[in-house]
Amino acid sequence: MTKVAVLIETTDNEVKAANFGVLTAAHGDGHEIYAFLTGADAEGCKAVLGKYGVGAIISIEGDGADLQAKPDLKAKAIIAAMKEYETSVLLALSSSEGRDILARVAASLKVPLATDCLSVDISSSTVRKPYFSGKTIATLKMNGAYFLSAIRPNAVEPAEAPAEAAVISFTAVVGDYDGLVVKEIKQSSSGKVDLSEANVIVSGGRPIGSEENFKILEECADAMGGAVGASRVSVDEGYAPHSIQVGQTGKIVNPRLYIACGISGSVQHFAGMKTSKVIVAINSDKDAPIFNKCDYGIVGDIFEVVPALTAELAK
């Protein structure tokens, strides 16, 4: 039985739902799971983490250091916890936070790391992950003293595996570091649901025509508890912020349902959403290339079809 550490991401002391798939991947065929938590109330996370097989919650603190403002010290504290609890595997979400911390840990330990993994096999230290923006899938074998992997949100279907989670406080001696300091976090005005973790995404392309018109996509997304995305063209035209761009130079998303509205379906757009479980296209051009590589299509004006879809969902 391998001891597997999972770096848990929280928002306002709540465990983000996207972690559950990572915990399921960590569980594999009965590994011992240590949930690493920093800057969150461990007791409050106990019930939900226990549900997904966590045996021990390691509540990590630096000795007086602000781990949230100093990611290098956070990485150091995590390494100390890995050594203390002898976890040879460290998994996290392949989010900007997860990738950043894992890369610091991997660089510091000089061990391999695979990011954006679709699946992991802990016993053989192999992962499957996209190469060439989803055009191919690579299988990588990692031969380091530790096995580090960041897993794409929604890539692993969460499965409950009830366990009794014990909370253990761990204080790491990390010293101080002033080379890099997070001074401030600017909240965004847009995007209630994080695009890369969303289960449903409704995306708009050029025909949307204005920032205002994105409202019809928002209403449709809201009806499914989803998020709104945008094509590169609609971002370049200023209809939507870059933070919601889906594709090669934007976000990689992996929802259960992706609805592309007025998007022609370039290779670069597919690079960002190809692994969606179901792709629906709504486009007035019956010859749009997207209809050749999605699951369901409606040929029609998005300004008629999308509101009708929203109304239908409300029924």
Place this chain on the structure above:
Amino acid sequence: MKVFVCVKNVPDTAANIRVVGENSFDESIKFLINPYDEYAIEEAARLVEKEGGEVVLVTVGKESAIKTVRSALALGSHRAILVTTDKQFLDSADTAAILQKVMEDDGPADIIFAGKQAVDSEAMQTAYRLAEGLNIPIASDVTEFSVANDKVSVEREIGGGEREIIEMTMPCVVAASKGLNEPRYPKLPDVMKAKKKEVKQIALADLGLTLTSETKLVTLEQVPDRSGAKIIGGSVSGGVAELVKILREDEKVIS
């Protein structure tokens, strides 16, 4: 000010990738500057145009990468170092070790720019390993950059559209994301001048490094495109009703 920029030679994102054998691909396609590296090159050029100094590109790649290096030199850089290897995929630790050695041999820089990821192997960690090797700070996914009083200030995109404002001491590594700037298009005179700029080629073997190669690419598999949509016809209201029924009952992707 001396600035290094790490540049990778990668297949055009619009190109079709055809897997060959167990873990290779047909390389007779168009290669160009890794898209994220373009933002790094541009930011370096702007910085040196303002502050004075030189921009030195560092590339690890096949000999054919020289074409990409030349096109990168037309974007405001001064000279380049190309470490040649016969492999398209080195693991990130090895690549970082090579970059570090080259930079140490060439002399220290004030700032090192890179792209946040290469669009071929997408490992997203080489910049971190380089920074660790050089023992300097690193920020990735950077969308805004400025320098003042020997400190670098960057904005970095995190989840849900939020951004972190980070301050780093110099020297440091800045890994660029889209949005950092609008890369310039090279003008013909720049392209002509780039042909005469110095490109120092070093064979990987001559660097005298012992590489660990701990991450191995075992297989590469083609991902087939979906075969094409089931087009839902009829009236708008009938069509959306059928779609919602399919999504709820057959696909079970919404509740």
